[in-house]
Amino acid sequence: MTGVILTVRDPAGPPIDMAGVLPGRDGVADLPLLRGRERHRLEDLFAVADGGPDGALILRPGGAVLDNVGAGMAAGEILVEGDCGAHAGRGMRGGTLIVEGSCGAFAAAEMAGGRVRIAGDAGDFLGAPLAGSPRGMTGGSVVVGGNAGDRVGERMRRGVISVQGQAGALCGARMIAGTIVVGGGCGAGVGLAMRRGSILLPRLPAETPAGFADGGEHDWLFVELLRRDLTGAGAWPAGFAAEGIRARRLLGDRSAGGIGEVLILSGV
Amino acid sequence: MERNGVRIEETFAEAFPMLGTRLVVTADTPAWVQAAVVSMTGFATSVIGCGCEAAQERLLSPDETPDGRPGAAVLLFSISKAELAKQVVNRVGQCVMTAPGTACYAGLAEGEPIALGNSLRYFGDGWQIAKRIGGRRYWRIPVMDGEFLCEATAPVAAGVGGGNFIILAADRRACQTAALAAVTAIRAVPGAILPFPGGVVRSGSKIGAKYKGLIASSNTAYCPTLRGALPSLVPEGVEAILELVIDGMSADEVAAAMRAGIGAVVALGAAAGVVAVTAGNYGGKLGPYHFHLHEVMA
Numbered sequence: 001m002t003g004v005i006l007t008v009r010d011p012a013g014p015p016i017d018m019a020g021v022l023p024g025r026d027g028v029a030d031l032p033l034l035r036g037r038e039r040h041r042l043e044d045l046f047a048v049a050d051g052g053p054d055g056a057l058i059l060r061p062g063g064a065v066l067d068n069v070g071a072g073m074a075a076g077e078i079l080v081e082g083d084c085g086a087h088a089g090r091g092m093r094g095g096t097l098i099v100e101g102s103c104g105a106f107a108a109a110e111m112a113g114g115r116v117r118i119a120g121d122a123g124d125f126l127g128a129p130l131a132g133s134p135r136g137m138t139g140g141s142v143v144v145g146g147n148a149g150d151r152v153g154e155r156m157r158r159g160v161i162s163v164q165g166q167a168g169a170l171c172g173a174r175m176i177a178g179t180i181v182v183g184g185g186c187g188a189g190v191g192l193a194m195r196r197g198s199i200l201l202p203r204l205p206a207e208t209p210a211g212f213a214d215g216g217e218h219d220w221l222f223v224e225l226l227r228r229d230l231t232g233a234g235a236w237p238a239g240f241a242a243e244g245i246r247a248r249r250l251l252g253d254r255s256a257g258g259i260g261e262v263l264i265l266s267g268v
Numbered sequence: 269m270e271r272n273g274v275r276i277e278e279t280f281a282e283a284f285p286m287l288g289t290r291l292v293v294t295a296d297t298p299a300w301v302q303a304a305v306v307s308m309t310g311f312a313t314s315v316i317g318c319g320c321e322a323a324q325e326r327l328l329s330p331d332e333t334p335d336g337r338p339g340a341a342v343l344l345f346s347i348s349k350a351e352l353a354k355q356v357v358n359r360v361g362q363c364v365m366t367a368p369g370t371a372c373y374a375g376l377a378e379g380e381p382i383a384l385g386n387s388l389r390y391f392g393d394g395w396q397i398a399k400r401i402g403g404r405r406y407w408r409i410p411v412m413d414g415e416f417l418c419e420a421t422a423p424v425a426a427g428v429g430g431g432n433f434i435i436l437a438a439d440r441r442a443c444q445t446a447a448l449a450a451v452t453a454i455r456a457v458p459g460a461i462l463p464f465p466g467g468v469v470r471s472g473s474k475i476g477a478k479y480k481g482l483i484a485s486s487n488t489a490y491c492p493t494l495r496g497a498l499p500s501l502v503p504e505g506v507e508a509i510l511e512l513v514i515d516g517m518s519a520d521e522v523a524a525a526m527r528a529g530i531g532a533v534v535a536l537g538a539a540a541g542v543v544a545v546t547a548g549n550y551g552g553k554l555g556p557y558h559f560h561l562h563e564v565m566a
Binding site: 232 | 334371394398400401408415417
């Protein structure tokens with residue numbers, strides 16, 4: 001038994017909604033899919049072939065926009081040999097989503113478990129809630145090899161997000177708990193109204209967040225555990241030091257009664 | 269059975285089920301690890317009077333600990349999950365969290381969890397922070413030298429308590445020398461501890477007493493000074509007797525520890541004043557684990 005390879009027949013055209021196309025699912029060829037506003041059989045849009053690791057689903061977009069890739073996935077593995085559109089890994093509960101290219105907005109939004117690895121960039125709202133929802137990511141891990149957009153980990157409740165490059169504005173805004181690591185620093189409004197959780201950065205943002213108390217530099221033993229864990233997963237930013245647990249802590253957002261932390265790692 | 273002039277009695281050590289856990293204590297230096305562990309495992313010789321039995325299992329090098337610092341593995345045993353949980357929280361809270369620079373982690377991979385940091389976190393008075401790393405949950409409790417990092421829970425597993433053997437020697441010095449040799453050998457066995465002072469018991473006990481309410485009293489049959497006054501198990505030519513009590517995470521580990529300890533004693537031999545090795549039991553009525561000395565040493 002092997003996996004399934006889906007290759008987009010015609011990359012030009014509106015986005016394809018991949019909701020429901022999950023690894024290990026029987027009768028993939030007959031699944032109904034929306035492309036734009038039109039309904040199709042999956043086999044009309046994709047060439048279906050056997051291949052890849054047992055049980056895995058391999059997507060070859062060839063330039064087409066694929067939304068909702070891996071949305072709601074509970075187990076198995078999806079490999080995207082290219083870019084994803086919006087909502088990649090949205091609401092994932094388990095399994096692994098590997099994207100060799102970049103993702104659009106809302107990647108890993110409201111994710112509850114599993115692993116998402118994006119080799120390229122991620123759009124806005126990475127690990128954030130969908131509009132109107134009170135919780136962002138509640139579990140699992142996300143690794144972005146490139147940069148991420150605004151509002152990374154907004155309202156995040158649990159889990160780890162690691163961005164090797166830069167993150168945009170409002171990183172960790174309204175964060176409830178969890179851990180965000182950004183290797184290249186982030187834009188304005190970091191940790192705005194965060195209640196708990198940790199945001200690790202290589203340097204102070206251009207504007208020090210107003211609601212945070214500067215506690216000075218200290219040793220943080222948990223950073224060593226975090227580094228070991230993320231290094232093992234290839235998720236510790238390359239720009240961060242390979243050893244040392246010293247960091248400057250900004251505690252906040254006190255204006256929201258929060259005791260979250262922005263840790264500025266030393267020796268970066 | 270006789271080895272190197274030492275008689276090994278045809279009897280058995282009787283042991284009973286306990287619940288145990290392993291904790292890993294780390295600190296900035298080996299000295300602070302020892303300070304914490306010695307304090308934590310103090311007054312933990314017997315469940316009869318201490319609530320738990322505990323001792324350092326072994327030292328850990330930095331590459332064996334979760335945070336890359338010097339550490340030690342500690343085993344703690346008790347008779348119930350509730351009592352073990354109480355002892356663990358009290359001892360870690362009063363003896364490990366108080367020691368400079370320490371951290372405390374669970375050392376077993378599986379088992380029913382008992383609260384560790386989940387109880388101690390309240391010391392943070394609202395400033396404590398939970399952190400989940402690699403699927404494990406920790407509490408970061410602010411203290412005066414930084415943070416006390418403590419795993420949220422520790423798994424509990426079935427263990428074996430009360431493995432033992434008894435050394436009979438010509439005099440006290442010979443008996444202590446033999447006991448220390450056994451302690452050194454047993455401490456190299458993973459998964460087993462010797463909870464008594466220096467690993468040795470001189471006041472072995474029997475169940476009950478002539479006094480009401482006393483659940484244990486001196487093992488008078490093995491008191492050399494009482495020979496002739498009561499039915500004695502002290503042979504002619506024996507002036508001192510010491511016991512080694514062993515707890516382990518499994519019967520196999522207790523047996524391995526007994527084998528190592530008795531082996532060290534008989535290696536000294538009759539020339540060093542060792543007369544015999546025997547074991548304590550209660551006729552098979554106390555516990556389901558019977559370690560027959562001849563089988564252990566076969």
